[in-house]
Amino acid sequence: MASQSHLKKYGLLGSLYVSQFLPFWFLYEALPVLLRQQGMSLQAIGLLPLVAIAMTFKFLWAPLIDRYSVARWGHYRFWIIAFQLWVVGITLMCSGLNLETQLPVILIGLALMGTGCASQDIATDALALRLLEPQERGMGNAVQGVGGSLGKMIGGGGLLIVLNQWGWRLSLWTLAAAMLLALLPVLLHREPRRPAAASALTAPLTPGNYGRIFWQFCRRPGMLGWLLILGLYAAAHNLSATMFRPLLVDQGLSLAEIGSLLGVGGTTMTMVGALAAGIVISRWGRKRSLLIATSLAFLGVLSYFLPTFGLTQLPVLYGIVGITFLALGMIGTTTFTIMMDNSRPEMAGTDYTLQTSLIGISGIIASALSGVLAAAIGYRGVFTLSALLLLGCITFVAKGFKPTPAQPAPAEDAIALSPPHSAQQRP
Numbered sequence: 001m002a003s004q005s006h007l008k009k010y011g012l013l014g015s016l017y018v019s020q021f022l023p024f025w026f027l028y029e030a031l032p033v034l035l036r037q038q039g040m041s042l043q044a045i046g047l048l049p050l051v052a053i054a055m056t057f058k059f060l061w062a063p064l065i066d067r068y069s070v071a072r073w074g075h076y077r078f079w080i081i082a083f084q085l086w087v088v089g090i091t092l093m094c095s096g097l098n099l100e101t102q103l104p105v106i107l108i109g110l111a112l113m114g115t116g117c118a119s120q121d122i123a124t125d126a127l128a129l130r131l132l133e134p135q136e137r138g139m140g141n142a143v144q145g146v147g148g149s150l151g152k153m154i155g156g157g158g159l160l161i162v163l164n165q166w167g168w169r170l171s172l173w174t175l176a177a178a179m180l181l182a183l184l185p186v187l188l189h190r191e192p193r194r195p196a197a198a199s200a201l202t203a204p205l206t207p208g209n210y211g212r213i214f215w216q217f218c219r220r221p222g223m224l225g226w227l228l229i230l231g232l233y234a235a236a237h238n239l240s241a242t243m244f245r246p247l248l249v250d251q252g253l254s255l256a257e258i259g260s261l262l263g264v265g266g267t268t269m270t271m272v273g274a275l276a277a278g279i280v281i282s283r284w285g286r287k288r289s290l291l292i293a294t295s296l297a298f299l300g301v302l303s304y305f306l307p308t309f310g311l312t313q314l315p316v317l318y319g320i321v322g323i324t325f326l327a328l329g330m331i332g333t334t335t336f337t338i339m340m341d342n343s344r345p346e347m348a349g350t351d352y353t354l355q356t357s358l359i360g361i362s363g364i365i366a367s368a369l370s371g372v373l374a375a376a377i378g379y380r381g382v383f384t385l386s387a388l389l390l391l392g393c394i395t396f397v398a399k400g401f402k403p404t405p406a407q408p409a410p411a412e413d414a415i416a417l418s419p420p421h422s423a424q425q426r427p
Contacts, residue, residue: 006139009131012185013140014147016080016124019182021151022159023087024117026175027052027110029156034163038099051107052114055121056360062122062350063205063213074191076130076349079123084183087116088176095172125356126349127191129340138281138289141336145274145329149267154178157263217344217351222402226342227358229396233294233331234362236389240301241324242370243382247304251312265318266325273329280330286338286403293330294397298390300324304383335359338403 032048069075094109132140155175163171218224248258273293280289300323306316343351374382 006136009136010140010143012189013124013128013131014143015182015185016127017144017147018151018154019084019179020117020120020124021148022155022175022178022182023091023113024052024055025152025155026159027114029152030160030163031110033160034099034168035103040103051111052117054111054115054118056357056364058118058122059214059350059353059357061119062353063210063347065119065122066126066347066349067205074189076123076127077186077189077191080120080127080186081183083116083120083123084179084186087113087120088179090116091172091176091179095169095176099168121356122349122353125352129343129345129348129352130191132340134341135282137337137340138333139278141333141340142274142278144336145277145332146271148332149271149274149329153263153267157259213347213350214354217347217354220342223342225396225400226338227355229393229401230335230355230358231362232389232393232396233297233335234359235366236301236386236393237297237328238363238366239370239373239389240304240383240386242367243374243379244304244324246374247307247379248312248317251307253312253317257314261314261317261321265321269322269325270329270332273326273331274333275329276326277330277333281334281337286334286341287397287401289330289334290338290397290401291394293327293334294390294394296323296327297331298387298394300327301383301387301390304386305380308379308383341403 028049035048065076065079070078073081090109090113094106094113097106097109099106128140128144159171159175162174166174218227245258245262248261253261277289277293280292300320303320303323306320339352339355342355370382373385377385
């Protein structure tokens with residue numbers, strides 16, 4: 001029975017994360033290629049990620065999702081269904097628009113789609129935290145990593161093939177149908193109702209207690225150190241990863257070779273890393289898994305130097321991608337697990353989302369600076385800086401990081417919520 005319960009949980013979460021990342025990766029990977037074929041300028045294509053900027057700043061409305069809902073549908077289940085249908089509806093609306101003559105309207109629709117995906121992510125992560133016991137979180141987040149990678153493969157590469165074969169309208173119909181199909185498990189799921197006395201719906205948010213929600217999280221013991229680790233890693237990874245792609249172009253690799261290398265090889269190793277971290281966490285704990293993963297990431301950045309010395313044979317490049325994406329998958333699963341441990345059950349969406357948003361903001365800043373730095377100090381200079389940041393990250397993990405005692409998933413009648421004005425004490 002226990003294993004069956006685990007499979008049901010992991011199946012539900014896997015379907016949610018696949019469906020959530022389908023439109024996200026469509027926006028990031030398939031759409032830029034399509035619009036370039038339509039003659040859009042590179043400058044305009046460079047601004048396309050702005051349609052998904054809500055993924056970075058979603059923490060701003062996460063408290064609303066934690067606090068308000070329709071209880072009879074299940075607190076987070078209601079939001080997941082609502083936002084999934086939102087995204088499906090906008091997808092179908094955009095499918096009826098002309099890509100050449102109505103592009104501004106389509107971009108507005110895609111921005112609304114990105115906002116829906118970001119908001120669903122808040123509710124999905126919070127539901128995952130409520131479902132998973134502390135000992136299940138390693139494998140649960142491995143499922144998240146695999147689901148995200150599958151969403152990338154289907155929403156990015158798969159839909160690009162469909163776009164080429166069937167065109168704009170049928171491709172978006174396919175995307176909408178896939179999201180509706182992935183919604184079936186959550187429709188069959190019955191989230192335990194929160195008792196009225198312990199519900200987060202009892203008091204409205206005000207500007208005063210709204211900001212206090214974030215401050216209470218950050219002032220908990222050890223939290224600033226953990227946020228520093230997240231920021232350092234995100235900056236280090238995005239500095240080097242952003243410049244690795246143009247380095248491959250400069251070394252003469254074709255688009256097909258780069259696509260196979262990163263799209264197939266990289267995504268596969270990310271899934272392997274995610275599953276490996278789930279096993280490591282179960283056997284050796286969060287801290288050891290994080291040390292192993294960040295050490296692998298450090299070796300991966302060092303391997304980026306090889307192409308700068310002319311070592312561009314495909315076996316060498318696949319080895320580089322294997323190490324770096326294995327580390328990426330491991331770090332994803334491990335950090336997501338620790339982020340769940342750090343999240344208060346009654347503020348699951350807010351606490352978890354605040355941490356993911358920090359990763360996103362640090363990554364955006366680092367990516368934006370990477371090109372400027374590469375022009376000034378070269379590829380090797382950027383990779384050196386990235387390696388130094390990772391060394392700082394590893395040092396903080398080894399010397400100062402102590403995992404937060406994980407709080408168990410709340411039972412139906414055992415969710416105690418603090419009123420908005422009270423300080424939440426760490427157990």
